[in-house]
Amino acid sequence: MDHSTYVLTVVCLPRDTPTRESRDLTEHAIARLADATWERWTAAPAPHFTITTRLRRGKLLQPWQNSAAGGPVKLLALDAMRVEARNRFWHRWNVWSQVVAGTPTAQPFWMFHNRHLLNPHKYPLATAQEQYLAQPRITAMRTYNALPNKIMELQTGHLEAFQAGGNTYAHLGWLTALPGTAFVDVDGAFQSSSGDRLTERLQYLQDTNRHIDALRAGDYLVALLAR
Secondary structure (H helix, E strand, O other): OOOOOOEEEEEEEOOOOOOOOOOHHHHHHHHHHHHHHOOOOOEEEOOOEEOOOOOOHHHOEOOEOOEEOEEEHHHOOHHHHHHHHHHHHHHHHHHHHHHOOOOOOOOOHHHHHHHHHHOOOOOOHHHHHHHHHOOHHHHHHHHHHHOOOOOOOOOHHHHHHHHOOHHHHHHHHHHHOOOEOEEEOOOOOEEEOOOOOHHHHHHHHHHHHHHHHOOOOOOEEEEEEEO
16 A cells, blocks of 8 residues: 555454543554554544434544544444445436536546556557547546536546446445445454455455444444555
């Protein structure tokens, strides 16, 4: 993983983690991340999780209004986060479908990049980038993103997921809501998602959501911005 930029990292901690104060969760999460990767990290709590409870907020890490950086699973509104993300992705897909209406299906950049890697002398990277950007669908998305009054950003890295259809893209939002870009499960195993290939992203999301759903009510989730 590139440590030059901060990435949202979600760390699972077992319910028997010693925590005299909620802020102890930060130290335990950073230590768990370092143990999982054998690397040193700079990290700070991130207000990633939605909360709705007015009780036992002292058990939450940095609670503020309707968000927190972590706490026991039972105090985090994980279902609500997933529903909200699904609705947000559905809305984004509807905007995208209007923006690209009438344009042919486009190829994601990784396909051009792979062609470059197979024959870098005959097909230089600059040519790969030029041909990728020249696709009408990519041009439509980039043009919309350049508008000062756009409703939202349409990430070109989401191209494959957009083209898979509205329901698929909305379900991707549901899956994306919780895990972050990197993840440490309750057993201390580290996973990360990088790049724009949809198949790799889906595998990461499938694995991490399975781990989250297997957590017990007293287990902890902690969100860090780490690099």
